[in-house]
Amino acid sequence: ERRRLAEADMLRQLEAQSGSAGQSEDSGLKRNIESLARSDGTGGVFSITRMGVSTAEFAFNGWSRAGRGRWREYIQVETEPGGDIERAVVRRMIALIREHYSGDFRWESYRLGRTITLSAAPQENEGLEDFLLREFFGTPLARRGR
Numbered sequence: 001e002r003r004r005l006a007e008a009d010m011l012r013q014l015e016a017q018s019g020s021a022g023q024s025e026d027s028g029l030k031r032n033i034e035s036l037a038r039s040d041g042t043g044g045v046f047s048i049t050r051m052g053v054s055t056a057e058f059a060f061n062g063w064s065r066a067g068r069g070r071w072r073e074y075i076q077v078e079t080e081p082g083g084d085i086e087r088a089v090v091r092r093m094i095a096l097i098r099e100h101y102s103g104d105f106r107w108e109s110y111r112l113g114r115t116i117t118l119s120a121a122p123q124e125n126e127g128l129e130d131f132l133l134r135e136f137f138g139t140p141l142a143r144r145g146r
Contacts, residue, residue, distance in 0.1 A: 041065030042100040046093055048136065054079050056089050060096060090132040094125070111135050 044062035056077045063070045075096070079088040097105065101120040108115045111134070118128055 046136075048089065049074070051085065051089075054081055054083060054085055056085050058089060058093070060093075064100075086133060086137045087129065090129055090136065093132060094120070094128055107135075109135060 042064040048058045050057040060073045077089050077092050079085050107118045
């Protein structure tokens with residue numbers, strides 16, 4: 001409920017800002033508001049419950065205003081021996097995100113201490129993977145071994 005109220009407050013703020021913004025800013029803000037309005041209100045929290053050398057499990061505690069309510073999923077992830085289990089976990093998380101979002105979505109980052117906008121668009125995949133690796137595992141960008 002707090003998240004829903006915060007989202008509604010953010011939309012009101014964006015609408016207020018769009019009224020006083022310049023023409024190019026105004027169109028960008030309107031696209032952002034329309035994008036958020038198209039969202040079905042689905043959100044959730046990822047929680048890694050088990051990490052092994054080639055297997056892992058994470059939980060997704062989800063909620064949605066449009067139909068499904070609240071739910072919890074446990075997702076198993078495996079990689080071949082010697083594979084990158086952290087990247088495999090992040091890729092599965094991205095697949096779950098894309099079940100609900102095809103474009104921009106908001107991410108509450110405890111690492112950064114703020115909410116940011118990320119993109120689930122396939123052309124933004126590398127950047128999203130890198131961000132989530134740092135978010136969950138503290139993986140630096142220099143470690144791009146695939």
